[in-house]
Amino acid sequence: MTPKNLLLFALTATVSFTACNNKPADKPVKSETAPIGSAALLSQPLSAVTGSWTGMFEPDGSDSTAGLANKITVFIAQLADGNISGYSVCAGNERPFSGNYEEQKGIIKATLNEPGNNKYDGVFELEINKENKNLTGKWTPFNKALTGRHYTLERKNFKYDPSEGEQPNASARLLSANDVNNLLKDELRYMRNEIYARHGYSFKLKEVRQMFDSRDWYMPVSTDVRKKLTPIEVRNEKMIKNFEKYAEESYDDYGR
Incomplete structure (x- = not known):
């Protein structure tokens, strides 16, 4: 088995055991305040x-x-x-x-x-x-x-649309190892944060904000979207995060 195949096997085997407290690069945190009417405003005409x-x-x-x-x-x-x-x-x-x-x-x-x-x-x-x-x-x-x-x-009214963005598959279906195996760390980070962006997450980190602020479809509406992620997105987020970790640790021979 080649080194790359060994890495792919290790990654695939560990995805399902990823710890529940894995933190995203720009963690969706709970807001400091809960202004009156915030939940109703997101859905009202x-x-x-x-x-x-x-x-x-x-x-x-x-x-x-x-x-x-x-x-x-x-x-x-x-x-x-x-x-x-x-x-x-x-x-x-x-x-x-x-x-x-x-x-x-x-x-x-x-x-x-x-x-x-x-x-x-x-x-x-x-x-x-x-x-x-x-x-x-x-x-x-x-x-x-x-x-x-x-x-x-x-x-404008906010509306969640899983088809928006450059990597909509991360919200549309379960990803396989082949979908992410050859992506660089920055590409993986963008894919993962795009999941949050589709839900209107307001990013605190400047470099992540700049990824999405220019997108017409992006609308910041919340500082905590963790409970809004679909089951598919939760599983994909964990897989992408795991591959990000290995991409950083194996930079010299990963994603080539």
Whole structure:
């Protein structure tokens, strides 16, 4: 038996015994907060204002200290009697906000404060045009050392679609060792994280966020998707993780 066949045999034999606490490269963690209405907003029909809006969270300024754009989803949960509340999901953080609004000629203007107990909290100032359904505005951090952001968000409801992405087989069917045996570590990592991305996982690690933020189908809606994975995805995630480990340990002769 050749060395490569010995490796393939060892991998196949160990996949079913992978420990249940294997951690993904960017672990889907439980969110720090549970804003009111978060579960309902993911499934409710889009109304005139309440619901979800998504797009890029762009840094103000063009110098290297301004940081990178991240995809953000803003959820408007309640809007009545001049009061507005909801939450945002961005870069692995889920943060509630609340404040006041006024409406004139179909334009809603609101100022929304995050709690202030997180170093990345700040104030959203936004406008919603009820006629053309645009949500635009700026975000100012409480921490003056951080860079402000601006955004133009699209009206959109999240929908899980197992056919999205470059490696949809990881969600569609059980993978075999032959499906992943010759993939490099970075390819395996992308395949595994794409499973989470299809469920709207908001990645905390910058290098993983950059894999998906530019994808039209990707919409960050949660900081914990572990219970949303299908049985097929759970098994495939464990297999891919196991092959990632061997790809790193056997770099010189693996994936050639």
